[in-house]
Amino acid sequence: MGRKKPSRTVLLIEDNPGDARLFQEMLREQPDDLMRVVHVSSMGEAQIHLAANCTDMILLDLGLPDVQGLEAIRRAHAAAPRIPLVVLTGSDDETLASKALQSGAQDYLIKGEIESRGLLRSLRYAIERKNMEEALFAERERAQVTLNSIGDAVVCTDISGDITYLNLVAETMTGWSLEEAAGRPMTEVFRTLNTADESGETTSTLAILQFRAVHLPPRCTLIRRDGLEIPIEDCIAPIHNREGHAIGAVIVFRDVSVAQAMAQQITHSAEHDFLTGLPNRMLLNDRISHAITTAERNSKQVAVLFLDLDGFKYINDSLGHPIGDKLLQSIAHRLVECVRGDDTVSRQGGDEFVVLLPELAQAEDAAIMACRILRSVAAAHCIDPHELHVTTSIGISVFPDDGLSAESLIRNADTAMYQAKENGRQGYQFFKPAMNTRAVERQSVEEGLRRALERNEFLLYYQPKIDIKSGLITGAEALIRWVHPSRGMIHPAKFIPIAEDCGLILPISNWVLRNACQQAQAWTGDGHRLTMAVNVSAVQFRDDEFLKGLLSVLDESRLDPRALELELTESVLMKRVEYTAGILKTLRRSGIQVAVDDFGTGYSSLSYLRKFPIDTLKIDQSFVRQIASSADDAAIVTAIISMAQRLKLNVVAEGVETLQELEFLEAHECDQAQGYYFSHPVPAQDFEKLLVTSMSEPDGMRAAAWA
Numbered sequence: 001m002g003r004k005k006p007s008r009t010v011l012l013i014e015d016n017p018g019d020a021r022l023f024q025e026m027l028r029e030q031p032d033d034l035m036r037v038v039h040v041s042s043m044g045e046a047q048i049h050l051a052a053n054c055t056d057m058i059l060l061d062l063g064l065p066d067v068q069g070l071e072a073i074r075r076a077h078a079a080a081p082r083i084p085l086v087v088l089t090g091s092d093d094e095t096l097a098s099k100a101l102q103s104g105a106q107d108y109l110i111k112g113e114i115e116s117r118g119l120l121r122s123l124r125y126a127i128e129r130k131n132m133e134e135a136l137f138a139e140r141e142r143a144q145v146t147l148n149s150i151g152d153a154v155v156c157t158d159i160s161g162d163i164t165y166l167n168l169v170a171e172t173m174t175g176w177s178l179e180e181a182a183g184r185p186m187t188e189v190f191r192t193l194n195t196a197d198e199s200g201e202t203t204s205t206l207a208i209l210q211f212r213a214v215h216l217p218p219r220c221t222l223i224r225r226d227g228l229e230i231p232i233e234d235c236i237a238p239i240h241n242r243e244g245h246a247i248g249a250v251i252v253f254r255d256v257s258v259a260q261a262m263a264q265q266i267t268h269s270a271e272h273d274f275l276t277g278l279p280n281r282m283l284l285n286d287r288i289s290h291a292i293t294t295a296e297r298n299s300k301q302v303a304v305l306f307l308d309l310d311g312f313k314y315i316n317d318s319l320g321h322p323i324g325d326k327l328l329q330s331i332a333h334r335l336v337e338c339v340r341g342d343d344t345v346s347r348q349g350g351d352e353f354v355v356l357l358p359e360l361a362q363a364e365d366a367a368i369m370a371c372r373i374l375r376s377v378a379a380a381h382c383i384d385p386h387e388l389h390v391t392t393s394i395g396i397s398v399f400p401d402d403g404l405s406a407e408s409l410i411r412n413a414d415t416a417m418y419q420a421k422e423n424g425r426q427g428y429q430f431f432k433p434a435m436n437t438r439a440v441e442r443q444s445v446e447e448g449l450r451r452a453l454e455r456n457e458f459l460l461y462y463q464p465k466i467d468i469k470s471g472l473i474t475g476a477e478a479l480i481r482w483v484h485p486s487r488g489m490i491h492p493a494k495f496i497p498i499a500e501d502c503g504l505i506l507p508i509s510n511w512v513l514r515n516a517c518q519q520a521q522a523w524t525g526d527g528h529r530l531t532m533a534v535n536v537s538a539v540q541f542r543d544d545e546f547l548k549g550l551l552s553v554l555d556e557s558r559l560d561p562r563a564l565e566l567e568l569t570e571s572v573l574m575k576r577v578e579y580t581a582g583i584l585k586t587l588r589r590s591g592i593q594v595a596v597d598d599f600g601t602g603y604s605s606l607s608y609l610r611k612f613p614i615d616t617l618k619i620d621q622s623f624v625r626q627i628a629s630s631a632d633d634a635a636i637v638t639a640i641i642s643m644a645q646r647l648k649l650n651v652v653a654e655g656v657e658t659l660q661e662l663e664f665l666e667a668h669e670c671d672q673a674q675g676y677y678f679s680h681p682v683p684a685q686d687f688e689k690l691l692v693t694s695m696s697e698p699d700g701m702r703a704a705a706w707a
């Protein structure tokens with residue numbers, strides 16, 4: 001079953017009954033094109049019909065009884081504005097025909113020349129044309145609404161660059177209305193700071209010539225009619241005709257001031273410290289690199305000052321972070337006040353700041369700046385309700401001597417800062433290459449230490465303690481040695497502090513204690529009466545497991561606790577006094593002896609000597625060394641001896657090297673002595689020989705030493 005096209009209704013307005021019949025027949029002759037014809041004889045009837053019925057098209061005779069010519073067209077059009085209209089004229093009047101088309105008719109037909117096919121074709125075309133017109137109107141309407149509701153500005157030009165269109169946003173942004181702008185050159189309406197290149201061509205004609213869409217240069221600025229500048233971002237594209245020839249251009253642009261401000265904000269926060277607003281590490285690195293390039297060109301120097309506050313952590317912990325933050329802000333402010341305009345103050349994080357001094361004539365200028373900063377930071381900071389005092393330590397590195405890159409300059413300034421702290425805070429220190437060597441060495445020691453225990457690289461040496469009166473050996477001090485596979489013998493001063501830092505001191509101390517106890521047990525078992533002294537490090541003493549470990553080692557070795565003596569320095573004893581007193585009491589109860597090592601170099605607060613259960617004082621060798629030359633030191637040694645006697649403590653003089661020293665000590669009734677005068681620290685077998693020799697001599701070790 002073939003599908004029938006829907007029938008269309010034609011309103012035939014024709015007063016001549018013969019003509020009317022003729023047309024009706026013609027239309028009926030075409031069975032494929034179903035046309036239903038409604039016939040009326042006057043415009044009046046037509047108007048009534050149109051008002052009440054649907055009609056697809058109108059076939060209009062121009063010579064009606066109630067209206068003629070163009071007026072007929074006008075009235076029909078007014079009655080049915082959207083319905084296609086074909087007019088019928090009696091004569092071949094070209095002028096009337098063209099006027100008819102202008103008045104809104106789709107086509108005209110000359111009576112007498114029409115045949116059936118031609119009539120139908122004309123009607124069909126009329127309908128199609130009308131539909132297209134409607135579609136075009138809708139399309140244009142849609143484009144118009146779209147262009148006015150988008151956020152972007154749209155400007156169109158013709159091929160010569162004259163404005164043909166502006167949407168509402170473009171009107172606002174340029175300050176021109178479409179009416180005023182139309183026909184003016186684009187460069188007059190769309191004025192930008194970058195539109196013309198050297199050839200004088202505008203970007204739009206350029207785009208048209210090049211046949212492609214182009215973007216304006218970044219950071220293009222539109223100058224509004226009133227002179228206001230607006231940063232924009234845009235795109236220009238050519239418009240082509242059917243043949244592909246450019247006939248104009250479309251410029252689409254938008255205001256990017258908000259986006260630009262946001263981008264600036266983002267860049268700023270990526271490069272600045274949130275707390276102080278100072279440049280951060282990233283921006284500082286850039287600035288240093290830049291300063292290096294400039295300094296190289298001008299044969300100048302660049303200084304990097306690395307600052308670390310002294311004791312900031314204490315303030316932060318005790319007064320709280322909000323106060324700590326305010327203090328950091330106050331310091332940032334002071335630093336900025338200290339420097340010149342082209343210097344950079346940056347915060348590295350925490351309580352670390354870096355100051356960059358570019359274009360330095362001489363390194364001394366960095367020292368002057370460091371002094372100024374030290375003074376400025378040290379002045380009181382009023383942070384409600386506190387008045388805070390804080391000092392800083394500064395390390396300085398200078399390009400090109402101390403590093404050729406931002407990284408190495410910062411690293412070396414940091415190293416120098418540590419040295420400044422060690423030198424006693426609130427000071428500055430220039431970097432020296434030796435500092436690095438030390439750091440490198442320290443690292444290699446640490447790595448070696450980790451393997452030393454399992455590889456059995458430690459040894460114990462023993463140094464005798466001699467009873468001055470009898471010359472007999474009354475004790476031994478166990479002193480650790482590290483026989484490094486490639487470096488040979490390493491003394492404890494070189495590795496004990498590092499072992500303390502990295503925690504290896506605990507297993508090492510345990511090893512020392514076990515070996516010393518076993519050795520002491522072996523010697524006392526052979527009938528020698530002596531005490532074995534073992535040095536206890538601060539970290540070891542403060543370890544929770546210290547006592548437990550000690551007692552279990554003693555137990556294992558079956559050594560009489562009274563034959564063991566622990567050497568503790570004053571500084572170890574004086575930290576956490578309550579804790580120390582508790583441990584010392586336990587030691588006393590178990591029979592283990594306690595000696596204060598290096599006495600005189602530490603706190604010299606003598607009151608604790610009475611509080612703590614202590615057995616022995618070991619006078620530091622620095623005093624012994626000066627006995628003969630310095631009256632003061634001699635006085636100190638004498639005072640220590642007499643005080644010890646009154647407190648009923650045993651006194652040992654360390655580092656006795658000469659007979660003169662020994663005689664002085666003897667004259668002042670010092671109990672014991674230890675030092676190279678009698679013997680260096682020696683391996684266990686050598687120590688055994690000393691034990692035997694000293695017993696066979698009437699004056700014991702005193703004689704042995706003279707021999």
Ligand code: C2E
Nearest residue numbers: 479480491492493512535536537655656657674675676681
């Ligand atoms: P210290 O406990 O004061 O040990 C005495 C140091 O003085 C030893 O150095 C010894 O060799 C040295 N000495 C002895 N007599 C003389 C002398 O007449 N003249 C001079 N100039 N020096 C003399 P050493 O063996 O290098 O030990 C240094 C320090 O290392 C010790 O000082 C002690 O604090 C620490 N130490 C040694 N062994 C150990 C250990 O096993 N554990 C712990 N924690 N520290 C240890």
Ligand code: MG
Nearest residue numbers: 477535567597
């Ligand atoms: Mg010692």
Ligand code: MG
Nearest residue numbers: 597598618654
């Ligand atoms: Mg000592």
